[in-house]
Amino acid sequence: MTIRATHELHARRRGRNVGVAVLLAAFAAIVFGLSVVKVQQTGGIEGFDHVLRPEMLPPQEGVGQ
Amino acid sequence: MTDASLHQSIPREIPREAEPSFRDYVDLLKPRVMSLVVFTALVGMLVAPVPVHPFLVFTAILFIAIGAGASGALNMWWDADIDEVMRRTAKRPVPAGRVAPGEALALGLGLSLISVMMLALAANLAAAALLAFTIFFYAVIYTMWLKRSTPQNIVIGGAAGAFPPMIGWVAATGTVSLEAVLMFALIFMWTPPHFWALALFMKDDYSKAGVPMLTVTHGHDATRTHILVYTVALAALAVGIAFTSIGGPVYLATALACNALFLRGAWAIRKRTTTDAEEDGYATEKRVFRLSLTYLFLHFGALLVDATLKSFGIWGGWT
Structure with a gap:
């Protein structure tokens, strides 16, 4: 059952609740931004796509020389 | 939960004025002290010789400030009894009865944990460990121990306020170096005359x-x-710092001018007696206290200006 704000307590706490909501949204945005920057700073990333990638194989004698 | 159970749990006799506002919780974090922490930590991070991504600078400074705020909330929780007695602090949220002591404690501990963890993610473990130590130093060593036990309370306790530029530097470089220690020492030595005035x-x-x-x-x-x-x-x-790698001509000029004024103010305070002070309403002491605030802002501002000059190649150092 949905909780309906019928008590005046809800009105009194509105400012505080809005403040907490804004803080949580800002925190989520910061964590997201932090993740984006950290990933960008990691350098080149190759996705694992179940495909053999020759550049990752150890070099063999006489191959490619 | 239903409407019925929700309403049964509400004590209807709560007086309207007893309901804490969002502002009361912000006040628990001592926003004015936080502004000083933000500025000095930012300077510590920007004068470091390692470029940092602007978003990481923003995040690191934000969580250093939140860590400082958390220690302020813990301070207000522990000191509610003496804050109530002093005029300067009687209107703080806990002694004024707007926020329960347990809430201040929970907010302080929660924000301490979040700020240290987030600084570790945004910067590095060394900076996070230094922030954790700063919170511990302010809340436990200063607030719970030194403040009520020794007249040297603010001398030793001043270290807590001196850590932010060092944390900023470590957040950028990953290590503590001479420049970080000098910025720490500047605030550490500034705190006693500031608070005693x-x-x-x-x-x-x-x-x-x-x-x-x-x-x-x-x-x-x-x-x-x-x-x-x-x-x-x-x-x-303060003048000696001008000749280190973080100093420069702008800092030197600022340090010479500010310290001449501060020394003159300290000498004027020394010459006065309590009778002189009471006659003019402690005018000199109040003037030197205000000057001390400007003093610190100008010193760190000058460090930032010199770092900017260096980054643009306008100033290349003393050698």
Whole structure:
């Protein structure tokens, strides 16, 4: 059952609740931004796509020389 | 949960004025102290010789500030009894009855944990460990122990306020170096004359609260001498920083001017007696206290200007 704000307590706490909501949204945005920057700073990333990638194989004698 | 159960749990006799506002929780974090922390930590991070992504700078400074705020909330939780007695602090949320002591404790502990974890993610473990130590130092070593036990409380406790530029530097470089220690020392040496000037014109606030400030245990004359001695040591250190790798011409000019004014103010305080001070309403002490705030802002601002000059190639160092 949905909780309906019928008590005046809800009105009194509105400012505080809005403040907490804004803080949580800002925190989520910061964590997201932090993740984006950290990933960008990691350098080149190759996705694992179940495909053999020759550049990752150890070099063999006489191959490619 | 239903409407019925929700309403049964609400004590209807809660007086309207007892409901804490969002602002009360913000006040628990001592926003004015946070502004100083933000500025000095930002300078510490920007004068470091390692470029940092602007978003990481923003995040690191934000969580250093939140860590400082958390220690402020823990301080207000522990000190509610003496805050209630002192005029300067009686209107704080806990002594005024707007926020319950347990809420201040929970907020302080919660934000401490979040700020340390997030600084570790945004910067590095060394900076996070330094922030955790700073919170511990301010909340436990200063607030719970030194503040009520020794007149040297703000001398040693001043270290807590001196850590932010060092944390900023470590957040950028990953290590503590001489420059970080010098920025720490600048605030550490500045704190005693700053607080003792305040204590002189706070009159009997500290004695009523039973806090053994130097003005209470050793009297005003001894405090005036202490202010002068610390200011002389501070001036030597502040000017000396100009000739290190973080100093420069703008900082040197600023340090010479500010320290000349601060020394003159400290000497004026030293020459006065309590009778002189009471006659003009502690005008000199209040002037030096205000000057001390500008003093610190200008020193760190000048460090930032010199770092900017270096980054644009306008200033290449003393050698």
